[in-house]
Amino acid sequence: MSKTRITILGAAGYTALELIKILFRHPNAEIVAVTSREDKRPISQVHPSLSGLLDLSLEHLSPKEIAARSNCVFSCLPHTASAKIVPELLACGTKVIDLSADYRLDSPEKFQLWYSEPHPDPDRLGNVVYGLPELFRQQIVDANLVANPGCYPTSAILPLSPLVKSNIIEPDNIIIDSKSGVSGRGRAAKLDSLYCECNESISAYSVGTHRHSPEIEQIISISSGKQTTVIFTPHLTPMNRGILTTTYSIPKINNLTKSNVIDVLKIFYCKEPFIKIVDHLPATKDVAGTNYVHITAEVVGNRVITISVIDNLIKGASGAAVQNFNVIFDYPEKTALV
Amino acid sequence: MSKTRITILGAAGYTALELIKILFRHPNAEIVAVTSREDKRPISQVHPSLSGLLDLSLEHLSPKEIAARSNCVFSCLPHTASAKIVPELLACGTKVIDLSADYRLDSPEKFQLWYSEPHPDPDRLGNVVYGLPELFRQQIVDANLVANPGCYPTSAILPLSPLVKSNIIEPDNIIIDSKSGVSGRGRAAKLDSLYCECNESISAYSVGTHRHSPEIEQIISISSGKQTTVIFTPHLTPMNRGILTTTYSIPKINNLTKSNVIDVLKIFYCKEPFIKIVDHLPATKDVAGTNYVHITAEVVGNRVITISVIDNLIKGASGAAVQNFNVIFDYPEKTALV
Amino acid sequence: MSKTRITILGAAGYTALELIKILFRHPNAEIVAVTSREDKRPISQVHPSLSGLLDLSLEHLSPKEIAARSNCVFSCLPHTASAKIVPELLACGTKVIDLSADYRLDSPEKFQLWYSEPHPDPDRLGNVVYGLPELFRQQIVDANLVANPGCYPTSAILPLSPLVKSNIIEPDNIIIDSKSGVSGRGRAAKLDSLYCECNESISAYSVGTHRHSPEIEQIISISSGKQTTVIFTPHLTPMNRGILTTTYSIPKINNLTKSNVIDVLKIFYCKEPFIKIVDHLPATKDVAGTNYVHITAEVVGNRVITISVIDNLIKGASGAAVQNFNVIFDYPEKTALV
């Protein structure tokens, strides 16, 4: 069976490194090029863990060159950089899985509001599938372009969507308190990401202003069937990887119990290969290095609490991207992911 | 000036170690004895950081022996162990600062409910001052026994009390999402506290069942003037020390702004030596190793969010204990704490 | 193709967990039983990361029961426990890969000296292959029992053996300064393994007395052809996994250069799938979660310095065990390991 030829854009970061490692395990994937705008070093110098494993150097390639070599592109570029190159790739017939935020929001106005820049490819917004197979698998099957979800949204949408869909919680004023490892910050050399700034400390950031808020609201609104808002507070936690999201919402029905909520989740996800509804309180280490999501729920006082854990670099980024790749190219969905 | 002679009960744990280190800096404190029920080793073997600094061995002492040697006792014993020895110490005229949970709740029934054991000294409950000088300084001045607050309650009560007192937030259904370092678990050799179980992972625990919930509710109820409940979710964070507490509450007045909330806090704590109301989002490292509390507030959607940070071993335990000691013995309140 | 049926002895620890995760990826392996002497819980309660993935409970099984169910046993039992059960397993025709220290040393006297206990199966010592395929692959092919190497020995022997074999360093008085993550301590609930005892701290331990010393000396002696001794100092490093070993030895030939040493290593390991000789200074994160070994060398003053990194739980334990399994059962050696 011939392999799908893959180019990875923006290959110097953490997300790309995870992607490469996952694709090594994929029998149908061949990485043919890795790009960077500035760096031309061998990829194994940029990521020493690839020493002796991938004999490619970073290249600065035009969309045409990329399309000539590969039939699938994973973009790990920063936002707006991705949407500047995606249209041409699509025009050449290349499929694109975009790990940036560029195609997640459904209108250019929303993008401009949250990212403070005009969108480079505004007409496409509203027509791109949100790459969460658990909710949108059918649309992904036929997609040429998939907007890979943000890490926080994945951790929040997966526990909440079934509960708003089944109408057992109020879809408004849901509080989402998330704790993420530092790799979520990316690999740029910034003071705030230094070891001694992050280690032995936890802090909240972007309170009320985080760009994943509208993304969560957009998908929860689809699930609830009405425009909904959330209060989203991310926290920077001293660990490399992992997100734990705690949500607090108000039950819509009297005497809702923990086992009611757990049952709704279990039924909703009964056929999903990567979602595990558990009765205990999960820890991020339970899913570290995997594409799995562990979710539980509690009812305390007049609040439904859900707790979910993912690996932000895998299910929150590169694992989800490969899951989408498998769906698009009709490979078994778990390929390379277990 | 003669020094106050101090015995520390239960000196093998982390809280006692911090207490000893703080008391080294106190010109009016002399540690005369350190106790343990089982261990008789030199304290510097139990805590190697004390090598060459404190020439005492752990002893198993009766209350009478303790009272004969010392005029102040800090109890770092586990709950119920403390209340078994405190009455006799008080009868001998020794002042007691109790870092256990034994005298925090105001009724034996509440204690029994949350700690699943009968209280060893039930008649005293309801008459012991809660050792948070920022709220109860006048009662502490004359106290013979002080119930040193729990670490989580300190981190939650300090931001919330002024807001419920000033009537700007609803006192009910306040959500308290706390993140604590692992030292809060104590020094017992338990699987759940192992390095490899805690490192590179975050998890929630005791959801809806943590014993600090009734303690928080009790003090918030005093501040609000009515019986209130909270939803309290603690999380175990991979760091030695520090608590960050995020609270979510509903404004009682329209158009409440961040600066309104900050102003209420600044005015309330304007004379407090250890409370700093800040405009930025604080991190636990900002107060690590200190008795300070940094608090800020935000208003997002229809929610007031407060974020507060403490060092759980200092302001959350031993620093607060020395602060109470200073108040009781009429030493300047900041002695040994800056 | 029928699968090899596997039982894992002592499945509650970290090594067994890694082993299980690796075997999930092995197309020819089926885990049929997991044992524990005391615990009877479902394995997914003991290791929550296995939730929904392995539907087995821990069992207490006799050697006969084990042999009846499985044709290969991985023993993750503590030392002496393993050698009490292995003889009967072998007698039943089951192949055994022993991850304990029981069959590594070549005489019962040496075992008694270092482990302070008589060996339960003394006659076999001296006739068991040391499971380092890079040095002893041919003997492993035909083995019924393999002594899987210790983690520190693997990290020290791999860089040193080629250098003593090729006679370019003095085989005596080699200094081996190793730094290991905390998982090397195992999963027992001990004070010294607590998060707050290990985090934010590094320390040496077992200086001059570590049980891996005779193991290293035994294999280096085989490589050098004469009885040799080493000075081995292990250090406990605040990380979950990884070993970095720095060795210092005296060149036997004048003007030896870094590239001479690197060349010897590259030639020696040119066909090895898991050994990467690198020119840069490797970090343990470069091999974390993998079966790879990265090795480099420097010449400084009159000393040859080698630096090698492994994942102590993978190449230092469970990955090596699966590599041995592949060799014994004639599966491609990299199966499940890349």
Add this chain to the structure above:
Amino acid sequence: MSKTRITILGAAGYTALELIKILFRHPNAEIVAVTSREDKRPISQVHPSLSGLLDLSLEHLSPKEIAARSNCVFSCLPHTASAKIVPELLACGTKVIDLSADYRLDSPEKFQLWYSEPHPDPDRLGNVVYGLPELFRQQIVDANLVANPGCYPTSAILPLSPLVKSNIIEPDNIIIDSKSGVSGRGRAAKLDSLYCECNESISAYSVGTHRHSPEIEQIISISSGKQTTVIFTPHLTPMNRGILTTTYSIPKINNLTKSNVIDVLKIFYCKEPFIKIVDHLPATKDVAGTNYVHITAEVVGNRVITISVIDNLIKGASGAAVQNFNVIFDYPEKTALV
């Protein structure tokens, strides 16, 4: 008693922050200015832990302005930046404690060789006291300029000097294997210092080329009375602070025992307030946050091993600087340091 007025140069880094915190506890020190070449923000914005504690902003000041305001300067500038300003400060009569490397080496040629730049103030080299009070207290008393030692040199010289002075170890080919926390890298925003690059990993760096090598050799040579060389290998350890140094040397006398070595160290340092010779294996956490040094020794095979631990930011930098300050200004040497 009037206070010594202090300016801190280069106050935005970790060393300066520690210095400020120590000086807060000093009854005879007043911080009057903090400088930065680029930053003009309030110091509490640069170091949020100083919120409400130090009401100064960073300033760019000329040597004359500094000298007009202060009678003592602590320089936390990078190398060569310090020596460009120190001469003028000294000319104005200001005492200088230089935490940079500029005045540690004893010749401009050596400086040029290791720092690849000409020294800005070459004539002074060779006449500046090395600020290790345990070895050079008498010269520090009368100094106007003190070269505060490097962190690694402090950790290596303190255990080794007494042993070479007393002639019980060979002064040549001593192997020094050091492990340092990440704060030793400083606070610059570099890729290699990012949390995700350092966490969960250990690596060697600057093998054979680290600039602290000649500094160690210079002082060991003074102690031994002859030119000596060392093999120095630093390792980056995943923790904020602390250095553990393991040294390996050859005994000069037969049958040297551990207790011989320990005795030499105990006698040598019997009057030193900050040096503790211990019988157990120390951990960096034992001295974290303090100016203490814990040292032990072992004899293994034909090697003397010493193990020493310091806090790199305190005894390895700012604590030592304040210790020097106390010696120069005739304050009790332990002031602000216990």
